Amino acid sequence: MSYLLIGNISALIGHDCVEPLVNARIRVYLPALQARGNKQTAKDMFSDMQPLSAKEVLLKADRLIAEAVLDSKGNFSLSWNEVHLFTEELELDLCLDQLPGKNGSTRPRNFHLSRLVLHWKRNNAGYVGAYAYVIPADIWQQIYANAGAWVVTGLVKEAPGRVGQPGLMVEAYNALNDEVIGKAYTNETGRYYLYFSRKEIGKGRMITVRNGQVGTGPQLYFKIYRDGQLVWEENKKAAEHPERKELSHCSQVDIVFKPSRVKKASDWLSELMTLKGTRKKKSDAYRLLTYSSLL
Structure with missing residues (x-):
């Protein structure tokens, strides 16, 4: 039996604009032994993301079960073989090596997103789940400032x-x-x-x-x-x-x-040069005077 997790991670700019987290990485971990069996509250499941130190990331490396890179729209898809019960909690982390625009300082930035029991749906191949997260505007602003x-x-x-x-x-x-x-x-x-x-x-x-x-x-x-x-x-x-x-x-x-109407000035100048080259009619002279006054 296998698991397939799909979803999206993006960040909020201001009050109504969402920026996809291009090339960021999402990681799925089994929970620590001491955390298993603990009742998770809704507040914990959807709390704002928290930064992780390099040491904290290293200490949980043996619990990593899957990792995926987000695409240009912040979407991801990852799968793994059955190594836990579908009723068991998982930890979701985010690794942001660089910002979406590849600007600012480049260095690993790791964050804990959530610890929760996903809502899996059973199909012929296994279990399918979904997860989405939008980084709050104030946190995203601070990440940009730090970079x-x-x-x-x-x-x-x-x-x-x-x-x-x-x-x-x-x-x-x-x-x-x-x-x-x-x-x-x-x-x-x-x-x-x-x-x-x-x-x-x-x-x-x-x-x-x-x-x-x-x-x-x-x-x-x-x-x-x-x-x-x-x-x-x-x-x-x-x-x-x-x-x-x-x-x-x-x-x-x-x-x-x-x-702007300025882009039409080239057309006027072109016609002026044509008129200067011929000057065969009085009407042409009048048109030349009119265009000159406009310029």
């Missing part, structure tokens, strides 16, 4: 109330030095995930002092590209808004843009 990393996410729309626009490139600039801090593409729902670390925001004049405190986060303004062409750019002063100053390590910035 010296940032993630900025949001929806890109052409007007308030409209759906997000896929396939756009979002380019973010650090307002304190006008350097590009990162680029990202919107997904099928119009959401982008922008990743950078202290290394990127440390270029140039980044360190500032306000009210006697040293600033640590960036101030960003954005540009939007479609098929490699600039369609919208934000005024640098937008970075001075209170919600943009010293962005926290996990931030949400939605972008509502209106495609």
Whole structure:
């Protein structure tokens, strides 16, 4: 008889955005002997995850029964042969060697997720169970801060109330030095995930002092590209808004843009050059004067 465990692990950014834990590892352990038979309360089963030291991970290595890597959506699937009763508790741990955006410091980060009895369903091959966990926003924020990393996410729309626009490139600039801090593409729902670390925001004049405190986060303004062409750019002063100053390590910035008419200027110039080359009609001269006044 075998066991198959499927599920998803993700993290909450702000109040409504979920980030999948790409390339993280989930581990399943048999419980320690002293823990077996102890009654588990609902509070313990769904408590927030707790950090584990390297020593704690090493001491439970002989109880490991399965391990799997999470995919690009935070999903996992792992299986093992029957080595315990389906009514027995299991321990679930998470290993996060690097953040989803591969930014910030790289080092093993181990956490205990839960100790619980899974709800197994019997089929012809064995037992199937499911498990999902969303890391609370405050814990995820602290993990990013400890790694010296940032993630900025949001929806890109052409007007308030409209759906997000896929396939756009979002380019973010650090307002304190006008350097590009990162680029990202919107997904099928119009959401982008922008990743950078202290290394990127440390270029140039980044360190500032306000009210006697040293600033640590960036101030960003954005540009939007479609098929490699600039369609919208934000005024640098937008970075001075209170919600943009010293962005926290996990931030949400939605972008509502209106495609600029500047992209049509090349067409005007092309027609101007054609008119200058021919000048055969008075109507052409009039059109040339009109276009010149527009420019």
